[in-house]
Structure formats: structure tokens, C-alpha cells
Amino acid sequence: MAHLIAIQENIFCEPCKDCGARPVIEHVKGGFLVRCPKDKSHYKTKTGLVNIDDWNLKNKVHPPLGNAKSPQKAS
Numbered sequence: 001m002a003h004l005i006a007i008q009e010n011i012f013c014e015p016c017k018d019c020g021a022r023p024v025i026e027h028v029k030g031g032f033l034v035r036c037p038k039d040k041s042h043y044k045t046k047t048g049l050v051n052i053d054d055w056n057l058k059n060k061v062h063p064p065l066g067n068a069k070s071p072q073k074a075s
């Protein structure tokens with residue numbers, strides 16, 4: 001069974017980008033991961049240390065990498 005741990009209210013967490021839920025910490029064999037409490041298929045961090053920074057990075061509405069392609073000009 002999943003062992004979910006609530007993240008303290010004073011710690012800033014981005015809401016899940018898919019459903020808006022506040023993430024939880026899951027205690028699994030081998031460590032911890034930060035995941036969406038509603039759906040296992042939503043983003044979760046790698047198992048290991050609690051990595052809320054990684055969660056926040058991946059759940060930002062605007063992706064951290066500027067991936068804008070410059071449109072090709074047909075001149």
C-alpha cells in the first residue's frame with residue numbers, strides 16, 4: 001500500500017500541472033518521491049530524497065527551457 005505523507009503547509013509547492021492538486025510525498029522502498037495524490041500517471045519525481053524542487057520545476061505552467069523556434073521566413 002502507498003504510504004503518503006502530506007507536505008507541510010509552509011513549504012511552497014507548485015500544484016500538479018495536470019489536475020491542480022497539492023503534491024504529497026510517497027514513502028516507497030528505497031526512498032521517497034513527490035507525486036500527485038490523485039493520479040499515479042501524473043508527474044512524480046525519481047525515488048530517492050524528497051525533491052520538491054524537481055517537482056516544482058516540472059509542474060511550472062511555463063516550461064523552464066525557452067524552446068521557441070524562430071519561424072522560417074519564406075522570402
Ligand SMILES: [Zn+2]
Nearest residue numbers: 016019036042
Ligand atoms: Zn495530478
